[in-house]
Amino acid sequence: MSTYGTTRHHHAPALGGTYSTKDRVTDYHTTLFRRLTWEGTVPLEIRVDPKELPANSDRGLECYYMQAPRVSYLPLIMPEIRQFLMDVVFDDAAAKVLKEEDWWFESEEGTLLKWHWPIGLIYDNHTISASVKASAPPASNVVTPMKLILHLASPPSDKLLLSPSAEACKQAFMGQLKEADFIRWGSTKRMTGLRKVDQDGIWEGIKEHTFDDYWRVAAKVTPAITSTRPPSPGPPPSSASLHTRPPSADTAGPADRDGAYNVRSVPVRLYLPDGPVLQDLVPPLLEDGTPHTLGHYLFTHVPLLFPSRAPTPQERRSDLAYALVQGVVSPYESEMAWLGATLAGADGWLNVCVGICRN
Amino acid sequence: MAQATASPDAPTRTLPWLTTEVSEETLEAVKALETYKKKDASKVIVRFKAVGNAPIMKQNFYKITSSNRFQAVIHFLRKELGWKAGDPLFTYINLAFSPAPDDTVSNLFKSFATDGHLIVNYSTTAAWG
Numbered sequence: 001m002s003t004y005g006t007t008r009h010h011h012a013p014a015l016g017g018t019y020s021t022k023d024r025v026t027d028y029h030t031t032l033f034r035r036l037t038w039e040g041t042v043p044l045e046i047r048v049d050p051k052e053l054p055a056n057s058d059r060g061l062e063c064y065y066m067q068a069p070r071v072s073y074l075p076l077i078m079p080e081i082r083q084f085l086m087d088v089v090f091d092d093a094a095a096k097v098l099k100e101e102d103w104w105f106e107s108e109e110g111t112l113l114k115w116h117w118p119i120g121l122i123y124d125n126h127t128i129s130a131s132v133k134a135s136a137p138p139a140s141n142v143v144t145p146m147k148l149i150l151h152l153a154s155p156p157s158d159k160l161l162l163s164p165s166a167e168a169c170k171q172a173f174m175g176q177l178k179e180a181d182f183i184r185w186g187s188t189k190r191m192t193g194l195r196k197v198d199q200d201g202i203w204e205g206i207k208e209h210t211f212d213d214y215w216r217v218a219a220k221v222t223p224a225i226t227s228t229r230p231p232s233p234g235p236p237p238s239s240a241s242l243h244t245r246p247p248s249a250d251t252a253g254p255a256d257r258d259g260a261y262n263v264r265s266v267p268v269r270l271y272l273p274d275g276p277v278l279q280d281l282v283p284p285l286l287e288d289g290t291p292h293t294l295g296h297y298l299f300t301h302v303p304l305l306f307p308s309r310a311p312t313p314q315e316r317r318s319d320l321a322y323a324l325v326q327g328v329v330s331p332y333e334s335e336m337a338w339l340g341a342t343l344a345g346a347d348g349w350l351n352v353c354v355g356i357c358r359n
Numbered sequence: 360m361a362q363a364t365a366s367p368d369a370p371t372r373t374l375p376w377l378t379t380e381v382s383e384e385t386l387e388a389v390k391a392l393e394t395y396k397k398k399d400a401s402k403v404i405v406r407f408k409a410v411g412n413a414p415i416m417k418q419n420f421y422k423i424t425s426s427n428r429f430q431a432v433i434h435f436l437r438k439e440l441g442w443k444a445g446d447p448l449f450t451y452i453n454l455a456f457s458p459a460p461d462d463t464v465s466n467l468f469k470s471f472a473t474d475g476h477l478i479v480n481y482s483t484t485a486a487w488g
Contacts (some may be wrong), residue, residue: 081460116459132389161430163462171457177454188455265470272395279466304391320388355386358381 018334025144030225033342037326038211041067042123043145046081051168052152060195061088066146068181069209070120070326071346074113076168079151101164103157108147115162116172118345121271122146125326131355158219170203173347177202180267181221183281190221193310208348214346221342223260261285267291268304270301271353277303284337294339294352297333298323305354322355325341392478398426403468410454410482414440425465428459435436436481451480478481 046064053062064084068077078100086095105113109129113122126146162168171201172192181191194202198217205214260266261284270278276300286292299309305321310332321327325343336350344350371395407417416439423432433450442448451457452471468477480486 003477114461132392155484172459175457176459179452179458182455202474206366272392274392275396276463277461279462280469301389304394305388318384320391356385356392359383 001146020159025083027225030342034215035211037343038069038071038346040120040326042070042072042120042254042327044068044119044123045145045147046150047147048085048089048150048152054098054152057089057094068119070118070123071206072119072209073115073117073169073206074122075115075121075164075166076336078103078164098152102155103151104151104160104163106149106151110219111157111320112156113148115164115169118347118351120326120345121164121351121353124327124351125271126181127324127327128271128353128355129359130271131194147220164188166207170344173203173206174199176349177221178349180344181349183267184223184266186264194220203309218346222344223263223337224258225338225341226259260337260341261291263337263340266350267344267348268297268350268352270297270337272302273355282336284335284340291335291337293332294323294325294330294336296333297336297352298332298354306358319357321354321356325350364424381422388399399424399465401425401465403464404475406476406478408478408480410480410486411450411484413448413481413483416440416470423464425463425468428460429462429464429467430460432464432479433460436479440481447483449482449485450483451486453478454480454486 017305037135044066046066048062050056050059050325053059064081066080077195082325088100103340107113107126111126116225117125157163162172178188178191181188196216202214202217202279203219205211249295265281266281268279268282272278280301282297283291286296293309295309295311298306300320306323307320308315311319324330325334325339325346328343330339330352340350384472397468402424405423406420406422407416407419421437422434429450433448436450437446437448440448449457452467453473458467471477
């Protein structure tokens with residue numbers, strides 16, 4: 001885990017100046033962070049439950065290691081794992097009787113791994129759960145593979161909630177995209193306005209892990225970071241009134257209306273170790289017109305863990321908890337709108353995973 | 360309905376790290392996590408609305424415990440409709456999207472309630488899938 005300085009290095013605050021509302025160039029930094037999110041991978045160690053290994057399996061080779069894309073899903077890495085098991089571990093007789101639709105994953109600690117959670121979220125959720133366990137090493141830069149147990153029979157379907165097929169995963173993914181769309185704009189018309197070929201294309205982009213295919217469609221539904229954005233903090237009254245209008249105001253130009261800072265709310269979920277998951281409306285700007293920061297968000301939602309919205313360096317030495325976004329410990333001054341437009345998962349959701357500091 | 364997903368609280372155990380040397384901050388954080396883990400016992404009003412050919416319910420307002428998962432709402436609805444396993448039923452929020460089954464009623468209510476109700480549409484065919 002490392003820390004990036006993510007905010008405000010690319011926009012000079014043009015206090016009281018004029019803004020070009022037509023300028024909607026997705027800047028270099030936005031693309032860079034979207035690319036980093038897309039290319040992010042997590043190390044996995046996959047082992048078939050030894051009790052379930054069919055007779056004549058090669059036990060010496062039962063482990064499979066891989067770097068899985070954060071934005072992918074377990075059903076999508078199944079073919080690769082299956083290939084390995086069939087080629088190397090199982091003999092022909094076993095390979096014939098095993099049914100892939102009965103397979104399911106568990107973490108080493110016995111947590112069921114859901115088919116419809118992005119792999120990066122599964123990994124981060126595991127990291128924060130480990131942060132409360134006694135044996136957990138303090139948060140460090142050492143990245144260790146997450147150990148997954150693959151079961152070959154008797155899936156607990158009622159708890160897994162979905163069937164393991166790529167098709168079920170696609171439906172869940174589209175559902176999440178629509179929910180995110182609704183959170184941002186109060187309707188799903190951007191999503192439902194996509195042609196069938198685009199709706200299929202965005203999923204193909206995930207399945208084939210092709211950045212350009214995914215973003216060709218995703219750019220139509222994801223808010224833009226434009227070079228016009230609210231000045232902060234404490235703008236003079238004239239420009240404040242220009243930038244604190246309600247998101248639905250019709251006076252905004254088309255570029256502005258699609259901007260990350262003009263959404264009604266940022267799709268965010270907050271994960272605490274071993275639950276619960278919190279979801280709420282997270283406006284991009286606070287009532288005073290300043291950007292809603294991660295520090296403010298954490299302070300408002302889990303004040304017992306983040307007792308200050310902008311801790312001083314002294315206070316930070318006794319931090320109780322930390323917040324991961326895409327596996328990165330994120331600074332308190334990061335702006336929620338910016339995070340939502342650049343570091344959200346492929347399903348449009350910004351996942352904030354909170355772990356506890358072990359000093 | 361209220362108890363649909365209620366599970367008995369895990370027995371209290373002596374947590375191993377409490378016996379070794381742990382900083383005050385860690386203890387405080389662990390205590391905070393326990394607080395946030397407590398289930399929200401409050402109830403919210405869920406309003407079911409049939410779409411297309413789906414049968415209409417006699418009563419369509421229900422008070423449902425916030426900490427329930429949406430999955431429990433789907434189970435409840437299927438039971439009320441007398442649906443058998445395998446009978447198709449599609450559920451949506453605000454005629455717009457299907458939420459993740461593991462999301463809680465509380466989270467959905469906070470984000471999508473209309474006039475104090477969480478509106479759940481149900482259909483026998485995929486409508487906004």
